[in-house]
Amino acid sequence: MTTPVSVSRITASLLALGLAMPAAAGELTIYTALEEEELAAYTEAAQKALPDVELNVLRLSTGKLGARILAEADNPQADLIWGWAVTAMMDPRILEMMSSYEAAGVDVLPDRFRDPENRWFAPIGYMGAFCVNKPRLEEKGLPMPTSWADLAQEGFKNEVLMPDPNSSGTGYLHVNAVLQSMGAEAGWAQLEAVDPNMAQYTSSGSKPCKSARIGEYTVGISLAFTAMQSIQEGYPLAMVFPEGGVGYELEANGILSSTDNAGDAQKFLDWTMSDEAIALYGEYKALVTVPGVGQSEAAAAAGLPEDIGTVLADVDFDASAKSQVETKKEWRERFGR
């Protein structure tokens, strides 16, 4: 039955298989909440640095990603989590799913930017900001707000938007920063003072800025990323960091212990701390926790100070993660609409 032709065909296909094998060595499924533009740049560079590993990246917003990871918890689909809010990562149910790995080069990070058990580390982060619509501010004859206290002025009645901390991580980022930087009592009093001026508490973190940029409202308490992107596009926005410090969030990386490709996953994590990766962070990020990284052009153009530390609130992420549930609950009781 076996003819010479089929034998040679089998040999050929075996050969082809043999040749194909090393190329298909590894595949990684990566879940991320990084922003599209930086994500495209990082992924391209990482893929070049790891040509033998096929990088399959799924991008979802922080909240949706969390819901998905937890729903998949019994049979996790991802090998890695990349660039995801550390406040979400520190959820005990998530930490339980992560494995411990000390990525090469991670030791340059200050302790507060990495898990003591090496389940995550965060070389980058993002910050909150006020998005102020300049034409609308002028039209209403209002002064440029520079602090949370300014937003409590009479003139800002129904002109301020902010995300609901119960729906949005960005909302929690701001509330937590106010509470931690002012102290609980003064913090709640400050939020109480601004509450009557809040036109809406939105469910999305970027929506306040997007509403402010098209002139629907004067101030959107939102993200610096959205503010900078809007300013770059030409919207007449001012990005303001409130005096006393603005909230920020770290973007953490880690490996799921369920992965069947730990070797490649570790290589990928090593890459996220490589010089190449760090240089890219410097291009795209306002907030890089790796010491000694210069300011990005976009950040400078948008008016970010060179030493970012001067505008950041003093945030204790461990305490923030622990008090999360209580804080959200109390916020809801005070301000839920």
Added chain:
Amino acid sequence: MTDKTLPRGTSGAPPARFDGDKALALVCVGVPLIGLVLFFLYPMAIVFLRSITTVDGEYGLSNYAEVLGSSGFWRATRHSMIMGGATTLLSVVLGFIIAHGLYRCAFRGKRLIRAVIVLPLLAPSLVQALGLIFLLGRNGVVNQLFGVEMEIYGFWGLLIANTLYALPQAVMIIGAALVLLDARTYEAAEVMGASPMRQFRDLTLPAARFGILNAAFVVFIITITDFGNAAVIGGDYSVLATEIYSQVIGQRNFNMGAVVGIMLLLPTVAAYYIERRAMRLQGRHPVNAQRFVPRFTPARDLPMAGLNLLICLAVLSVIAIVFYASFVRLWPYNMSLTLKHYDITLAGGYSSLWITIWISLAAAAGGTFLVFLLAVGLRRAPAMLAQPLQVLAAMPAAVPGMVLGLAYILTFNSTATPLYLLYGTAALIGIVNFYHYHTQAFLTVMTGFRQLPSALEEAAGSLGAGLGRVAVNIIAPFVAPMLISVFFFLFMRSMVTLSAVVFLTTPDLSVAAVTIMRLDDAGLTSQAAAFSCCVMAVVAAALLGMKAILAYLGRNAGTGSDG
């Protein structure tokens, strides 16, 4: 074609039934039933289990106690019920006006009205949200033109948005009742000297009642479960769907969200039973239906045409302004025109568009077929089986897409069953799209079937035609207009729906709605609008193409199809 199969003397012929016929009836009910059980009931059972899983991982009712004890839940419930009621009232009245105009009045431009009225179905939710804000927002066109500052965010904005979305579905279902109303009854009424008003009150309204009630049911349910509109235009008007979002996405607490999800089923089941009860009071429809061709009656048709036009203009303006804005450099600050927003490179660019079309065609074809089978089967099924099955088939709309999507992860991402093979495939996305819209599809076909003269079917049966032949030769052509609208409805929704699908895409498999969301997430709202316009254009082209094919087939078969 109906005339050929009309009954002659049928008195003596005994009902010639074969076992094959019974088997076929069983298949008709069985196949859609298996689908409903696997892809709706089973995932919802898992949602229910989650809703009674406490923080300690044990089963108990503490989640329910917590939800029922919070004032936020009751406020949201009150808001949802008021909003559901108001939207239902408005949508059904407007929907009836449109459907009555389309099928019972004589004026020109019906094709245009039909095209405009479905626009909100083929528009991604972003389009409607942006359109309303650009038009009626605080810095919107209307406020700029008239120098007023109207406040759209809140109850009124949400009511408008919900009505826009619900209206085409109300028209589809009420239309299914009106299009098949028997012409002869009206001729008889005319001969007997009944005034048009009297005809409307005594003939049209009672006959449309089934459709109106079904439409009201659907509108109420989709309104109380919709999250998208509430998030963008609802302001602080919290509703149950925003409660679920806050629990599931904001606090990563699926079990608590599941509680609200399960509670949403209660008003749905209640509403459905009330509706069925009301229906029982109404008798079956006259025997030999003949398509009604309205004659021009100025007193009726001119105001109807005016109202139709007005509603269509409102719908059109919301979509049109987004279409225009997608060419504007920087809305509303730099109104010069540009094509730059159509140059989309991020978030996978245009690549997701094509796979979405295939998924949607499959979901629409498979879905229409299953719903038709179910409706045929239900006619033969014993009441004991038929009634619970009807409730089950009408339930899926009560599940918010977000809950359904996550339920699919919990169900199909488990290696315990062979269903795991579906996880991460395009097939599962098609399936979730169909079951997400099962209620609307099912009730439209049922409304159409209601008008099917049972005598026709019985006669055919007594002449020896088996169920298969009856279904293919008699029922299918009769309800063809409904099947076509259901097919188009499922196709359009599958192209743009996001809430469930977003949880089922994979790195290799994304759909158009997810691309739109990602562009908007990235702050590129204009690009998201541009991509949405491309989706709408592709859907519109596909619809026109399919209509052309249908018209061609219809002509060849000797029957006109104007679905």
